[in-house]
Amino acid sequence: MSIAVAVVDAETPGNVGTIARAMKNFGLSDLYLVDPPELDPDGEAYGFAGHAREDVLPNAREVGFDYLVENFHTVGCTAVTNEDERRHVRYPFVTPVELADSLRAVETDTCVVFGRERVGLTNDELARLDEVCSIPASADYPVLNLGQAATIVLYELRDVTVAETQLPDAIERASEPELEGLYEELERFLANVNHPVEKREKTMRLWRRLLGRAHPTGRETSTVRGLFRRASGLLEHPERLVDEEDRP
Template sequence: MQLHIVLVSPARPENVGAAARAMKTMGFGSLRIVDSLAHQDPAAVRVAHGATDILARAVYYPTLADALDDMDFTVATTARHRARFHYYCSAEQLLPQLQEKQQWIDQAALVFGREDSGLTNEEMALADMLTGVPMQAVYPSLNLGQAVMVYCYQLAALNQLAHREHAPAMPGQLDALRQRFDQLFDRLNVTGDQKLTDWLHQRLGLATARDTAMLHTLLHDIEKALTVKK
């Protein structure tokens, strides 16, 4: 699994430089920038210090959807509770989730939002899983560079497993599972229950490879039974 760090509309070049330095320190090298050219600012290069190569290789995308187009799995960071979203794991709990998914996911993204407002609901809806850092504060917030450092530190063990042999990844399995559930909901005439759909889509992000395979088998049996009844 290759983990890509994605920064959405970073405003301060210094924060991007600090993020690149944190990535380099912990062994990560792929940086994607959405709707910002802050990584090209001399201030970003100055703060990055020995990680200027990461800034030089950083890829720009106009939207988050574009940046995630080739991802098999996406984790979005957030510091705020939203009505339609929930924290599913802390930074520490994220490591075992991704370690298990290394066996069947090739490309993964870890997304960080804007310094002042984070990610929008629409942007978080693009993620397969949400994560947050528990903090003791009235207004919980981490500097962007600090947040990237926390997660890169927690996930550094992924690099130690990166060269182990494992079964070929199965890109698109999770998305295919969501589509099959959506089609099932349509056949059962429950597509109007947005709360149920949102809950299911988000919970599927926690599914293991075995869970995903078993759910595909279950859906096949349900679809077959519905077809026979017709």
């Protein structure tokens, strides 16, 4: 499966560059342009494209709208939807998250189509596309800038389009021995502050639940353990605190 991006009748070269950059960010490379503005290599399109100026933007293909319909499963992106089953041009529609879920489950070449800055895709254009996608936004002002809208949609598709990100797949949680060491230090601290004996078991259980939900890393666990160890040491030997206060 491959996912391409098409921009129809963009008025501003900078928005084309912004979309190319978002494509580069989220693992896409195939850009199609329908009736594009002039894209001067020294102009704002290339200026806004970041590293996408090296490959995505110069390799963009100018095509007609028919080409998109005839060669791809197409998804038209629009801010305006008719939430009424009696009108089928912009209904039903999916959110970007739902689109990612559906594309993950199929093997088909897809093109995500974005329209003009001021009016977006027309009803006639949307009627020829296979799906409609809309970004949930405030009802008071749901219309996004073309480049912003594309960035949001492509971000949500990242799990489909990006093999590996700069972020780890999961938090490296502290090991059980590391956590048990922290719990031992907490018990020592409770004793040193004369926490009521009858409440210590419940307090320790609450700490276990709290850290169990937090999934602290080894470094976080070690740092917190060190703080409680130091606090307990000063409580057990208050003369150390006096010595530290006397230091210049």
